[in-house]
Amino acid sequence: MPLIGWAGYNALTRDEPAGSAATADTRAESAGEVARGDTxxxxxxxxxxxxDAVHACATRLAAGDAYVQSAGxxxxxxxxxxxARTxxxxxxxxxxxxxxxxKRTRLAGPEDVNQANAALEAYEALPACDGLATIEDPPETVVAQIxxxxxxxxxxxxxxxxxxxxMQGWSGHLNAMAAHADGEMTAQAAQDLWVAAWEAxxxxxxxxxxARDLLAAAPACE
Incomplete structure (x- = not known):
């Protein structure tokens, strides 16, 4: 391979004037660094x-857990x-x-319904996890969480x-018992409703x- 001549050597080592190709290259590299910084x-x-999307979803699902526990x-x-009838x-x-x-379960019923309703309202007030499906190119550290x-x-x-x-089944029976106690329903009508509810x-x-067992076995969202 021939040696570089003096002219070539000087061209590679002498100071470049303003606006030279070397200066342009330097500027291009700087621009590239800025662009990489933006990326x-x-x-x-x-x-x-x-x-943020994972955190929002985790908050909603925690409220769902609370509702399932309360309804349980x-x-x-x-x-x-x-x-008991069976x-x-x-x-x-x-x-x-x-x-x-x-008697014991009937007396506990109204509070069961109140607690479950409050937990359901808290769950439904939070946004669904739809945002997880729209995340573009999520980082690898978050993919498993998603x-x-x-x-x-x-x-x-x-x-x-x-x-x-x-809970609809339980509250429906509680309402039927209350209606019968208030004279709003005949004994036969109340009995027919009760037997149908008992069978279903x-x-x-x-x-x-x-479903509760499957939820307990599902991976955590955190």
Whole structure:
């Protein structure tokens, strides 16, 4: 390979005048650094937006957990109420025991409904986790969180729906008992409603129990 001649050497080593190609290259590099700095800032903002979306989703799902837990108390009382008649008819407990269970659960019923309604309102007041699906190019450190939150949201939605169905059954029976006590319903009409509710309840209570178990097994959103 030939050596660089003096002219070539001088061209590579002498000071460049203003506006030269070397100066242009330097400016281009500086511009590139600024551009890269802008990209870094944008990436940080995107990452922060992703973290904010995860936090908002986690807050909503925590409220969903609270509702499912609160509804579980009322549905548990409703299950006892229903099971008492089943056990009495099967000779497992005496009629007096059945009536004692009915009274205890009936008296707890209004507070069950109030607590569950308050928890449901708190859950529904928070925005859904839809923002997770619209995050563009989330950073790798947040991808796992997004996936976990989306899985838990699916389980939470199912559990909330099952909890609402269960509490509607319990509150409906409480309302029917109150209406009968106030003379707004005949004894036969009240009995017919009660038997229909007793027959239907085990199915949706079972759905709630399964949904609650799936929620407990779902990954955490945090």
């Amino acid at each position: 870094t800032t944008g990436s940080f903002e995107l990452a922060q937006a992703a973290r 108390v009322g549905i548990g009382h409703w299950n006892e109420h229903v099971q 056990d009495m008819l099967n000779g497992v407990i005496a009629q007096e025991d059945m009536k004692a269970i009915w 996936t976990a939150c989306q899985e838990r949201e699916t389980a939470t939605t199912a559990a909330v729906a099952a909890a609402t169905t269960g 309840a085990p199915g949706y209570i079972g759905v709630f129990n399964d």
